[in-house]
Amino acid sequence: QLLESGGGLVQPGGSLRLSCAASGFTFSNYAMSWVRQAPGKGLECVSAVSGSGGSRYYADSLKGRFTISRDNSKNTVSLQMNSLRADDTAIYYCAKRARITVTGNWYFDLWGRGTLVTVSS
Amino acid sequence: QSALTQPASVSGSPGQSITISCTGTSSDVGGYNSVSWYQQHPGKAPKLMIYEVTNRPSGVSNRFSGSKSGNTASLTISGLQAEDEADYYCSSYTSISTLEVFGTGTKVTVL
Numbered sequence: 620q621l622l623e624s625g626g627g628l629v630q631p632g633g634s635l636r637l638s639c640a641a642s643g644f645t646f647s648n649y650a651m652s653w654v655r656q657a658p659g660k661g662l663e664c665v666s667a668v669s670g671s672g673g674s675r676y677y678a679d680s681l682k683g684r685f686t687i688s689r690d691n692s693k694n695t696v697s698l699q700m701n702s703l704r705a706d707d708t709a710i711y712y713c714a715k716r717a718r719i720t721v722t723g724n725w726y727f728d729l730w731g732r733g734t735l736v737t738v739s740s
Numbered sequence: 741q742s743a744l745t746q747p748a749s750v751s752g753s754p755g756q757s758i759t760i761s762c763t764g765t766s767s768d769v770g771g772y773n774s775v776s777w778y779q780q781h782p783g784k785a786p787k788l789m790i791y792e793v794t795n796r797p798s799g800v801s802n803r804f805s806g807s808k809s810g811n812t813a814s815l816t817i818s819g820l821q822a823e824d825e826a827d828y829y830c831s832s833y834t835s836i837s838t839l840e841v842f843g844t845g846t847k848v849t850v851l
Contacts, residue, residue, distance in 0.1 A: 661844055662845075677838060725776065726774075730786050731785060
């Protein structure tokens with residue numbers, strides 16, 4: 620299973636770090652992602668990282684504000700979010716990909732319950 | 741990269757079959773066999789229903805099936821049941837963006 624934490628209320632321009640703890644599978648064998656859903660809206664994959672952590676990917680719209688990382692010794696994946704804006708308000712889901720690489724592996728076979736990030740003054 | 745186009749809503753009576761479409765371009769749906777479908781009940785996390793156009797994960801009912809023709813992928817739910825009432829999203833690899841693109845989402849209502 621996947622369990623997210625770290626969400627909350629943050630002011631515009633602020634920072635927040637989300638974490639996801641994984642269990643029940645060999646964590647380092649799978650790429651991981653963060654997918655967000657704004658209130659009443661659809662899904663958007665914002666970042667992905669390969670099983671080794673050596674390859675990282677970001678949505679084009681983020682413009683370098685977010686950084687994904689993983690610690691295979693602790694079975695965790697994190698998302699550091701900086702310069703937050705109101706349109707970053709969303710539920711952020713941790714999602715597991717089906718193979719160790721991101722490329723050629725374009726679906727999510729396990730999702731966490733999500734953590735809510737609210738950016739507001 | 742624009743979202744893939746899905747109908748806003750689809751409805752059907754119990755026992756009927758419904759089909760949800762997901763329209764993209766040759767840069768995404770039409771060009772690759774990387775379409776997946778997710779079911780999301782209110783307040784819950786999405787659940788993978790179909791991957792790589794036609795494949796069903798273990799544990800997913802065989803009432804769910806996927807297909808593709810040209811730039812449009814489809815999810816068919818046969819023998820519609822009350823528990824199928826949910827939002828459904830398609831997703832596809834795209835050669836235009838770094839990460840996959842999702843559809844606009846379809847609300848399925850069981851009458």
